[in-house]
Amino acid sequence: MDEARVHISGFRMDFGDTTVVRDLSFDVHAGETFGFLGSNGSGKTTTIRALLGIYEPTAGILHINGRDFKPEHGDRLGYLPEERGLYKKEKVIDIMTYFGRLKGMGRRTARQWSLEYLARVALADRATAVLDKLSSGQQQKVQLGVTIMNNPELLILDEPTKGFDPVNRRLLMDIIAEQKQGGATVVMVTHQMEEVERLCDRVILLKDGTAEAYGTIDEVQNKYGGRIIRIRHTGAIPPSPHYEAVLEETNYSELSLTDATDEAVILKDLIDAGVTVRSFTTTKISLEDIFIRVYGDQNVPAAAGTFSTAPAPARDGA
Amino acid sequence: MAQHNLGTVLSFEFIRTVTKGRFWIGTLSVPLIIAVVFGLIFLSNTSTDTAAAAQKSAQFSISYTDASGLITAEDAALFSATAADSPDAGITAVQSGTVDAFFDYPTQPESTPVRVYGADRGLFENGKYAAVAQAMLTHAVEQRIGSPQLSALAAGRVQIETVTYDGTEESGGLGSVIPPMVFLVIFYGLIVLLAGQMLNSTLEEKENRVTEMILTTLKPTTLIAGKVIALFGIGLVQMIVFLSPVLIGRLFFPEELSLTALDVPPLILDPVRMTVGLLILVGGFALFTTTLVAIGAVMPTAKEAGNFMGVMMALIFVPFYAVALVVSDPQSVIVQIFTYFPFSAPVTALLRNAFGSLGLLEAGIVIAILFTGAAVMLRLAVRLFQYGSISYTSKVNVRTALRAGSRHPAEGPPTTGS
Numbered sequence: 001m002d003e004a005r006v007h008i009s010g011f012r013m014d015f016g017d018t019t020v021v022r023d024l025s026f027d028v029h030a031g032e033t034f035g036f037l038g039s040n041g042s043g044k045t046t047t048i049r050a051l052l053g054i055y056e057p058t059a060g061i062l063h064i065n066g067r068d069f070k071p072e073h074g075d076r077l078g079y080l081p082e083e084r085g086l087y088k089k090e091k092v093i094d095i096m097t098y099f100g101r102l103k104g105m106g107r108r109t110a111r112q113w114s115l116e117y118l119a120r121v122a123l124a125d126r127a128t129a130v131l132d133k134l135s136s137g138q139q140q141k142v143q144l145g146v147t148i149m150n151n152p153e154l155l156i157l158d159e160p161t162k163g164f165d166p167v168n169r170r171l172l173m174d175i176i177a178e179q180k181q182g183g184a185t186v187v188m189v190t191h192q193m194e195e196v197e198r199l200c201d202r203v204i205l206l207k208d209g210t211a212e213a214y215g216t217i218d219e220v221q222n223k224y225g226g227r228i229i230r231i232r233h234t235g236a237i238p239p240s241p242h243y244e245a246v247l248e249e250t251n252y253s254e255l256s257l258t259d260a261t262d263e264a265v266i267l268k269d270l271i272d273a274g275v276t277v278r279s280f281t282t283t284k285i286s287l288e289d290i291f292i293r294v295y296g297d298q299n300v301p302a303a304a305g306t307f308s309t310a311p312a313p314a315r316d317g318a
Numbered sequence: 319m320a321q322h323n324l325g326t327v328l329s330f331e332f333i334r335t336v337t338k339g340r341f342w343i344g345t346l347s348v349p350l351i352i353a354v355v356f357g358l359i360f361l362s363n364t365s366t367d368t369a370a371a372a373q374k375s376a377q378f379s380i381s382y383t384d385a386s387g388l389i390t391a392e393d394a395a396l397f398s399a400t401a402a403d404s405p406d407a408g409i410t411a412v413q414s415g416t417v418d419a420f421f422d423y424p425t426q427p428e429s430t431p432v433r434v435y436g437a438d439r440g441l442f443e444n445g446k447y448a449a450v451a452q453a454m455l456t457h458a459v460e461q462r463i464g465s466p467q468l469s470a471l472a473a474g475r476v477q478i479e480t481v482t483y484d485g486t487e488e489s490g491g492l493g494s495v496i497p498p499m500v501f502l503v504i505f506y507g508l509i510v511l512l513a514g515q516m517l518n519s520t521l522e523e524k525e526n527r528v529t530e531m532i533l534t535t536l537k538p539t540t541l542i543a544g545k546v547i548a549l550f551g552i553g554l555v556q557m558i559v560f561l562s563p564v565l566i567g568r569l570f571f572p573e574e575l576s577l578t579a580l581d582v583p584p585l586i587l588d589p590v591r592m593t594v595g596l597l598i599l600v601g602g603f604a605l606f607t608t609t610l611v612a613i614g615a616v617m618p619t620a621k622e623a624g625n626f627m628g629v630m631m632a633l634i635f636v637p638f639y640a641v642a643l644v645v646s647d648p649q650s651v652i653v654q655i656f657t658y659f660p661f662s663a664p665v666t667a668l669l670r671n672a673f674g675s676l677g678l679l680e681a682g683i684v685i686a687i688l689f690t691g692a693a694v695m696l697r698l699a700v701r702l703f704q705y706g707s708i709s710y711t712s713k714v715n716v717r718t719a720l721r722a723g724s725r726h727p728a729e730g731p732p733t734t735g736s
Contacts, residue, residue: 052534054704071323074535085527090334101326102535146531 004063005030005154005185006051011060013046013209020046021209024060028202030153033176033186035196037287038206039295044189045082047206048158052079064154075104078152078179082159082189084143088132092118092142095131096149103150110149117145121171140168148175155179158189173199193288203287205294212294217287224290228283229255229266234276242266246293251278256285323536327544328551335515335552345556352563360571378418378436380450381408385425393458397450409435421451494586495672501595502668507560508553509606509634515552516610517623519545520703525619538700546607546696553603594671594681601688602664606630608695609661615702633661641669648675657684660691 006028013021021043028034038044050057053069062068064077086095093114100110118124121141126134131142140163148155155176161169176199180186190196196203196217203220205212213220229243230252237245237253242261247254255266263282270277335341380399382389394401399421402408408420412435419437424430432455436447460469470476482491520542523529532541610630617623637644637656644653648670656666657680667684670676676684 049530052530054530054533069534071533071535071537071540077534079531079534081527081530083527083530086531087334087522087528088526094330094334098326098330099531099535101330102323102532 004028005065006034006187007061007063007066008047008051009061011047011050011062012058013043013050013055014058019058019209021050021206024206024209024211026204026211026214028185028187030185031180031183032201033180033188033199035200035203036187036189036206037191037193037196037203037291042206043209044206045158048156048187048189052077052156074102075150076153077103078147078149078155078157078184080143080147080155080157080160082162086131086139086143086146088130090131091128092123092131092134093127096142096146099146100149105150113149114145118142121145136163137165137168140164141171144168144172144175148179151182151184152179153184155184155186156189157186160188160190161192161195191291193286193291197287205290207294213290220287220290221285224256224285224293226285227257227263228285228289229257229263230279230281230283231255231270231275232278233270234278235274237270237275238273240266240269242269246289254289324540324544324547327536327541328548331519331545331548332551335548336555341552345559348560349563352560356563356567356571378446380419380421381411381417382421382423382454383408384423386423386427388427388462389423389454389458390461393454393461396457397454399454405433412437419447419450421447421454423455427455494588494591494674497585497587498591498595498668499672501599502665502672504553504557505599505602505664505668506634507557508550508603510631511556512549512553513606513610513627513630514624516546516549516607517614517627518620519549519614520611520699521614521617521620521623524615533704538703539696542608542611542696542699542703545611546604549607550600550603590678591671591674594676594678594685595668597685598664598667598671598681598688601685601692602668604692605660605664605688605695606634608692608699612695612699612702615699630661634665637662637665637669644669645673645675648673658687660687663687 004027006026008027009025011021011024012019024043024047036044036047046055047062049055051062051064051069053071064073067073069077087098090098093111096114096117097107097110100113101107103110105113115124115127118127121144123134123138123141126138131139134142147157157172157176160172160176164172173195176186176188180199186199188196188200200217202214202216204214205220213223215223228246231237231254232252234251237248237255239245242259243255243257243266245253246256257263257266263280267277267280377398380397381402382394382399383402383405391401400417402411402420405420405422408417408422411417412420415437420435422433422435424432432451434447434451436444438444439446456473460466463469463472480491523532523541610626613626613630614623617626640652640656643650644656644666647653648657653666653670656662657670657676663684667676667681671681
């Protein structure tokens with residue numbers, strides 16, 4: 001995992017007078033699954049497009065495999081863009097074969113691979129159907145197939161689960177896992193924090209075009225307190241140098257520990273301060289909580305079913 | 319890999335068009351109509367021949383009066399015609415059914431009509447009366463002249479062949495105009511039939527949101543060049559299909575279709591004019607295609623792009639308003655403007671080339687203008703495609719796109735991505 005499959009350094013992107021991304025730097029190592037997180041408008045898609053040469057960066061270095069990306073290097077790239085679609089009036093098998101050929105596969109190989117993939121995703125009988133005769137879910141499967149053709153060594157998935165039904169979401173996750181197992185490097189641009197926690201080795205959080213946090217999941221969690229104490233209680237939570245109350249409701253609070261003080265000490269301090277504790281649970285701060293904390297001050301439109309700026313209900317203990 | 323992908327794009331674009339049912343419905347409808355017309359001509363000619371043959375052998379009784387004195391009794395006997403006492407008597411005989419026809423030859427048949435009266439046998443068959451009246455008079459006159467040669471010459475049945483010279487070189491006349499004129503026909507056919515497809519060719523990627531996936535596997539130049547070449551191939555297929563009934567008819571059924579009556583002179587293939595015609599055709603096609611592709615790259619939908627189609631069509635038809643000048647006075651100011659203005663140049667120059675009024679220097683300039691214009695428009699189309707193809711929902715500001723770096727949008731993110 002030493003080799004940087006993706007290297008971005010000092011990247012800046014201006015649109016007219018507006019700077020969308022400023023001084024962004026990070027690496028994605030070969031073989032890892034990397035989460036690229038951020039609210040809408042934070043510069044994620046812009047960064048991906050600049051990395052893939054669709055946009056010309058205002059400044060900075062954006063390398064894939066140690067060089068600027070050019071379309072002729074694209075035969076081992078699997079890219080699922082945020083804005084996705086295929087040739088709607090063409091036959092499924094023809095579309096897949098075409099993209100396979102564009103990625104350097106021979107016609108016969110691309111066709112054969114496509115037929116096998118379609119059989120795997122239960123679309124064998126739709127191979128010669130025109131794409132727009134397929135249901136939306138079936139089209140998603142075809143899109144996924146096109147993305148992973150020719151055994152990509154780098155998969156860039158921009159909002160991969162956007163618009164996917166649960167069945168296809170599971171298929172996508174299986175495919176990501178498969179590709180990773182096969183040695184592919186995966187970059188996921190997403191709002192789906194649970195998936196990031198489950199799949200990603202490292203993440204970067206982008207806010208207002210700059211990196212808010214960058215590292216392994218643990219490192220990012222530690223940066224934002226690492227441990228969270230969720231308490232159901234009666235009585236006011238007193239201030240303390242050992243924690244910061246990140247959420248305070250009448251009978252429920254979340255405390256982010258700011259040092260290495262043992263949880264038992266905290267519990268004792270609370271009881272000594274006259275707080276009646278009904279439940280006391282320690283957990284690591286979730287990425288979703290971090291996301292809310294980082295972007296909560298912005299008027300962030302939530303992606304469907306992904307996150308909410310409303311206070312999180314207690315999930316542990318009662 | 320770029321070259322490999324050019325072939326891939328080309329074959330994909332070509333095959334997916336020519337394997338569509340609607341392409342063949344549209345393409346075959348033209349030759350089908352031509353074939354139907356030829357069929358009707360064939361049937362008509364057959365029935366005409368049959369009727370004429372029947373008329374030739376048909377016997378009908380004739381009486382006549384001849385105030386000119388040209389028709390002798392021998393001449394009349396040859397047609398089994400008998401002299402009537404007077405025109406009134408002749409007409410009465412026809413009305414009573416005693417004879418089928420009566421011919422009244424006037425004193426001066428060269429200036430006064432010969433009057434023919436006959437029993438009605440239907441519109442078509444009634445023509446036999448006039449034909450026989452004419453034949454009787456002609457025969458009588460030939461007998462009077464006494465020489466078939468003099469008779470033919472007097473009747474104006476003379477064949478004349480004209481030879482003209484361009485300097486010391488013999489010029490070809492109409493036979494040398496037709497072959498290079500074919501390039502003009504092909505140009506019109508290609509543009510009229512394919513303009514819509516050209517306009518929509520890159521819009522498809524945009525409307526279907528395929529652009530980003532395409533741009534990571536393919537250079538925009540390769541994509542657009544592949545599309546342009548494929549369109550040219552598709553156009554040629556259509557032209558071949560359109561011309562096939564004519565060629566088949568000309569080669570295999572010239573008599574049945576009376577095509578020999580067209581009296582087409584021997585065709586002369588002047589290599590210089592044919593080469594110039596081909597280059598103007600290719601350059602003009604490339605210019606129009608790249609321009610239409612560029613327009614398509616700017617527009618968000620086919621409907622909006624369609625508004626520009628009329629403008630482009632007008633540009634290729636405008637020179638025809640001055641066609642008389644193009645042919646008769648190619649050095650006039652308006653013709654010169656049409657010759658060198660890139661979008662009217664193909665039609666004007668192809669016309670002038672066919673009529674032999676386009677000098678080599680002029681041809682060179684026009685060809686250079688067309689190819690340079692096509693190259694500029696290709697670069698513009700590529701730039702606009704790069705910039706505009708991910709502007710999925712709004713019209714691209716051309717000035718902004720041109721001011722931007724090679725792939726750098728200068729104002730506002732073109733799409734909703736973050």
